[in-house]
Amino acid sequence: MNKVLMQGNKVIGEAAIRAGCRFYAGYPITPQNELPEYMAECLRKVDGGVFIQSESEIAAIHMVVGASAAGARSMTSSSSPGISLKQEGISTLAACQLPAVIVNMMRGGPGLGNISPAQGDYFQATRGGGHGDYRVIVLGPATAQELADLTMDAFDLADQYRTPVMILADGMMGQMMERVVFKEPKPRHYPEGYMMKGCGSGRSKIIRGLILDPLEMEEHNWTLERKFQVITQQEPRYELYRTEDAELVLVAYGTGARIATGAIKRLREAGIRAGLFRPITLWPYPMNELRDLAKRIENFLVFELSTGQMLEDVRLALQGYAKIGFHGRPGGVVPTPVELANVVMRQYDRKVGITEHH
Amino acid sequence: MEKVFSRPKSMKGNIFHYCAGCGHSIAHRLIAEVIDEMGIQGITIGVPPAGCAVLAYNYFDVDMIEAQHGRGPATATGIKRVLPDRVVFSYQGDGDLAAIGIAESFHAANRGENITVVFINNAVYGMTGGQMAPTSMLGQKTTTSPGGRKPLLDGHPVRVSEVFSLLPGTTYIERCTVNTPANILKTKKSIRKAFQYQIDGLGFSLIEILSPCPTNWKMSPIDACRWIDTVMSRQFPIGVIKDEPAEAARAEKASKEAGHDR
Numbered sequence: 001m002n003k004v005l006m007q008g009n010k011v012i013g014e015a016a017i018r019a020g021c022r023f024y025a026g027y028p029i030t031p032q033n034e035l036p037e038y039m040a041e042c043l044r045k046v047d048g049g050v051f052i053q054s055e056s057e058i059a060a061i062h063m064v065v066g067a068s069a070a071g072a073r074s075m076t077s078s079s080s081p082g083i084s085l086k087q088e089g090i091s092t093l094a095a096c097q098l099p100a101v102i103v104n105m106m107r108g109g110p111g112l113g114n115i116s117p118a119q120g121d122y123f124q125a126t127r128g129g130g131h132g133d134y135r136v137i138v139l140g141p142a143t144a145q146e147l148a149d150l151t152m153d154a155f156d157l158a159d160q161y162r163t164p165v166m167i168l169a170d171g172m173m174g175q176m177m178e179r180v181v182f183k184e185p186k187p188r189h190y191p192e193g194y195m196m197k198g199c200g201s202g203r204s205k206i207i208r209g210l211i212l213d214p215l216e217m218e219e220h221n222w223t224l225e226r227k228f229q230v231i232t233q234q235e236p237r238y239e240l241y242r243t244e245d246a247e248l249v250l251v252a253y254g255t256g257a258r259i260a261t262g263a264i265k266r267l268r269e270a271g272i273r274a275g276l277f278r279p280i281t282l283w284p285y286p287m288n289e290l291r292d293l294a295k296r297i298e299n300f301l302v303f304e305l306s307t308g309q310m311l312e313d314v315r316l317a318l319q320g321y322a323k324i325g326f327h328g329r330p331g332g333v334v335p336t337p338v339e340l341a342n343v344v345m346r347q348y349d350r351k352v353g354i355t356e357h358h
Numbered sequence: 359m360e361k362v363f364s365r366p367k368s369m370k371g372n373i374f375h376y377c378a379g380c381g382h383s384i385a386h387r388l389i390a391e392v393i394d395e396m397g398i399q400g401i402t403i404g405v406p407p408a409g410c411a412v413l414a415y416n417y418f419d420v421d422m423i424e425a426q427h428g429r430g431p432a433t434a435t436g437i438k439r440v441l442p443d444r445v446v447f448s449y450q451g452d453g454d455l456a457a458i459g460i461a462e463s464f465h466a467a468n469r470g471e472n473i474t475v476v477f478i479n480n481a482v483y484g485m486t487g488g489q490m491a492p493t494s495m496l497g498q499k500t501t502t503s504p505g506g507r508k509p510l511l512d513g514h515p516v517r518v519s520e521v522f523s524l525l526p527g528t529t530y531i532e533r534c535t536v537n538t539p540a541n542i543l544k545t546k547k548s549i550r551k552a553f554q555y556q557i558d559g560l561g562f563s564l565i566e567i568l569s570p571c572p573t574n575w576k577m578s579p580i581d582a583c584r585w586i587d588t589v590m591s592r593q594f595p596i597g598v599i600k601d602e603p604a605e606a607a608r609a610e611k612a613s614k615e616a617g618h619d620r
Contacts, residue, residue, distance in 0.1 A: 023440060050439045054432070055465035062429035062462070066405075066436025069423050074436070088426055096423075196421045196437070198401040198444050206415040207423040
């Protein structure tokens with residue numbers, strides 16, 4: 001396979017097209033504009049490929065609702081404020097059990113915030129994001145290679161569970177260039193029966209989220225929840241880095257994990273045996289796998305480009321099992337590995353362990 | 359004995375939940391009759407709105423996907439672009455189209471999406487209990503304009519059809535009403551023409567239907583029908599607002615005749 005040097009945003013576009021994405025709608029917002037631009041250029045050249053620059057992020061996600069119902073592998077992308085606007089449609093996709101892929105190249109917030117890399121949308125992404133009882137599968141790539149692989153996987157997961165899947169990365173991941181090998185996409189497997197293509201001579205179909213009878217609505221909620229439970233059991237993914245002999249484990253994802261990897265090299269040079277637990281699925285969170293680590297390691301430090309959002313999931317996994325420290329840089333600040341290494345050295349004492357974050 | 363009147367094949371047998379005298383049930387029936395007559399039941403996909411007509415999928419026997427409030431034309435765009443040979447219509451109320459979904463509707467029209475919008479204008483929010491709509495008349499009393507709609511505080515009734523007719527992407531726009539048997543027949547013809555234009559690939563069409571809402575207008579059904587004649591149609595004149603293919607045909611005919619004269 002050929003290695004190509006490509007920018008993160010374009011990698012997602014290329015991987016999506018290779019995975020069979022045939023419908024993209026989106027609205028410009030920095031720092032993800034190269035993705036819609038790539039789709040405008042390349043998706044329209046593909047047989048049956050549709051690119052629409054929509055009038056808003058809201059319109060884009062509802063176009064995706066229609067295209068997904070009509071049977072196309074469908075995608076939209078945006079960055080933080082735009083993802084807030086899409087929540088109505090994401091809730092609709094979850095309610096109607098329609099597959100779709102949503103890309104969020106996070107930027108500093110809240111409000112308009114700025115256009116620098118940040119991880120402040122973790123709560124929104126992993127807790128459903130819109131109204132009602134539902135979850136979204138959230139994938140957190142940390143390299144351009146993973147942007148490619150996880151974009152393809154996102155379409156497969158969306159089809160398998162008939163539910164929206166989010167790629168949660170940030171402006172850094174979108175803008176940087178790295179070498180990538182595009183894997184062979186898997187053939188599409190899906191239960192075709194849900195698609196809406198006109199009833200032909202058969203029975204007409206309804207796709208709806210409105211269920212006025214509370215008991216019926218409750219049953220629909222439990223149906224969705226059972227699916228989410230299966231996903232929680234089957235789909236957690238994570239990666240370990242130098243944890244075999246670790247006395248201290250950093251927990252970080254995406255861009256945060258890249259910085260943490262650099263910090264760990266420096267910490268090891270300074271004689272501290274540090275390792276990394278990197279969740280790849282942010283929902284479902286690899287809770288059990290993280291807790292397993294706590295059987296032999298007592299000290300954990302969560303590092304995020306936020307004030308502490310994934311920290312809550314780490315606490316759910318480790319509270320009472322281990323000591324949990326925290327370092328956060330919200331608002332679009334990207335600290336260096338040296339800063340993080342220094343923070344760890346300040347917070348960690350071999351005799352008393354990590355200073356806990358409260 | 360020959361059966362001369364029955365439920366259209368494209369309607370399910372469910373009893374309408376609509377109030378007595380409501381225009382929705384008439385509009386539903388007309389659309390279903392057109393679908394039957396054109397033989398397009400198997401290739402039609404409908405997009406009902408939020409509002410009184412949200413349950414339209416209980417009545418139409420065609421594939422239907424419910425849209426969030428105002429998003430019908432966006433959802434319909436997604437469907438039509440993926441399945442360009444299907445007949446796709448969005449069914450929208452005045453709040454849905456002219457307020458919360460004005461952006462989705464305007465831009466679907468501006469892109470010239472090859473879909474049909476059936477726009478039920480009854481000058482009031484029905485399902486939520488009679489609040490002011492973007493198309494409520496000046497002076498009209500609603501639960502959120504209790505002293506009557508005041509232009510300086512509440513804005514003016516929006517003439518959506520006239521505004522959309524200015525967009526080059528729109529092909530055919532007509533305002534109809536269902537307050538008399540004659541007007542009902544005219545409305546059906548307009549719906550059929552819009553669907554035919556869509557099948558011919560001519561672009562965006564919109565049929566606005568002035569529709570009685572006796573419950574929220576607090577009138578008898580008869581008075582509601584009269585109010586459309588005496589008040590509503592003054593603000594929203596009935597008739598063809600734009601029919602590009604017909605205008606083009608007329609222009610061609612006129613130029614031919616002019617040629618003969620020479």
